[in-house]
Amino acid sequence: xxxxxxxxxxxxxLFGLGALGVLIRRxxxxxxxxxxxxxxxxxxxxxxxAYQLQSITGQVLVFFVITVAAAEVTVGLAIILAIxxxxxxxxxxxxxxxxx
Amino acid sequence: xxxxxxxxVFAFIAVVTGIGVIFSRNAVYSALLxxxxxxxxxxxxxxxNAQFLAAVQVTVYAGAIMVLFVFVIMLLSPAREQSVFRSxxxxxxxxxxxxxxxxxxxxxxVSTGSMTPMRDGYSLEEINRLGGGAHAVGSVLFTExxxxxxxxxxxxIIALVGAIVLGKRRT
Numbered sequence: 001x002x003x004x005x006x007x008x009x010x011x012x013x014l015f016g017l018g019a020l021g022v023l024i025r026r027x028x029x030x031x032x033x034x035x036x037x038x039x040x041x042x043x044x045x046x047x048x049x050a051y052q053l054q055s056i057t058g059q060v061l062v063f064f065v066i067t068v069a070a071a072e073v074t075v076g077l078a079i080i081l082a083i084x085x086x087x088x089x090x091x092x093x094x095x096x097x098x099x100x
Numbered sequence: 101x102x103x104x105x106x107x108x109v110f111a112f113i114a115v116v117t118g119i120g121v122i123f124s125r126n127a128v129y130s131a132l133l134x135x136x137x138x139x140x141x142x143x144x145x146x147x148x149n150a151q152f153l154a155a156v157q158v159t160v161y162a163g164a165i166m167v168l169f170v171f172v173i174m175l176l177s178p179a180r181e182q183s184v185f186r187s188x189x190x191x192x193x194x195x196x197x198x199x200x201x202x203x204x205x206x207x208x209x210v211s212t213g214s215m216t217p218m219r220d221g222y223s224l225e226e227i228n229r230l231g232g233g234a235h236a237v238g239s240v241l242f243t244e245x246x247x248x249x250x251x252x253x254x255x256x257i258i259a260l261v262g263a264i265v266l267g268k269r270r271t
Contacts, residue, residue: 001103002103002104002107002147005210005211006107006111007144007148008210008211009207009210009211010111010114010115010144011210012203012206012207012209012210013115013118013203013206013207014114014115014118014137015206016199016200016202016203016206017115017118017119017121017122017199017203018118018122019199019202020122020195020196020199021121021122023191023195023199024122024191024192024195024196025122027127029127029130029131029169029172029173029176030121030122030124030127030130032169033121033130033131033134033169034121034122036134036161036165037118037121037122037134037137040137040138040141040161043141043157044141044144044145047144047145047148047150047153048148050148050150051148051149051150056236056237056240057240059150059152059153059233059236059237060237060240060241060245062150062153063153063156063237063241064245064248064252066156066157066160066161067160067252067255067256068252068255069161069165070160070161070164070165070256070259071255071256071258071259072259073165073168073169074168074259074260074262074263075259075262075263075266077168077169077172077263078262078263078266078267079266080172080176081172081175081176081266081267082266082267084176085176090176
């Protein structure tokens with residue numbers, strides 16, 4: 001069987017890629033997708049540890065993370081739609097009215 | 101030998117689609133590549149004896165959340181974003197090497213840390229005896245984690261109300 005470290009390495013790579021996406025991209029939807037990528041990387045780590053330590057708790061936690069991510073995506077997309085509804089190009093750098 | 105090959109195939113696809121998500125100029129391409137990424141993760145969950153979670157991942161994440169994403173992308177940004185390379189010159193040249201260092205450090209940390217020797221994990225017979233992965237998760241979800249379960253349902257209602265309020269037009 002594949003050692004747990006392999007899954008954790010993939011989880012780390014995906015998490016770093018998600019963080020890079022949040023920093024680089026300016027489209028708010030792609031930023032949101034990078035956040036989902038990070039959440040999935042954490043889920044993979046949880047399931048890998050649940051397998052190694054023979055505990056079902058990791059899988060239950062992943063279940064909750066998926067549910068909370070669904071709620072977060074719902075509200076986040078509603079916010080993005082409300083902000084960018086009548087604009088031509090979606091760009092988070094335009095949202096700078098609170099800038100000091 | 102065979103599990104390692106399967107793992108390497110899915111790992112390669114997962115990493116490549118992950119890179120594609122963040123570097124793709126078209127937002128729809130990013131969404132579809134993310135769906136492929138979720139399928140690879142579902143394959144990992146099956147390898148880790150979490151079959152119920154693999155089904156939940158495909159159904160909820162790839163089937164509902166990404167559909168929402170594609171809807172909103174179609175509503176909002178039909179134009180191709182060429183600003184990835186515009187901002188790349190400002191911050192990207194710093195962000196990408198730093199991200200590579202970050203990923204390297206993370207990989208180093210998880211691959212060389214000391215861990216307890218691996219037990220067998222859930223054997224397939226045990227999962228079948230318990231009636232499949234759904235039974236194993238459910239028997240814990242409704243007894244030991246009942247309170248988080250109920251709180252999560254409350255959270256879903258709150259998210260639903262919030263989305264409806266945010267989506268209403270100001271008439």
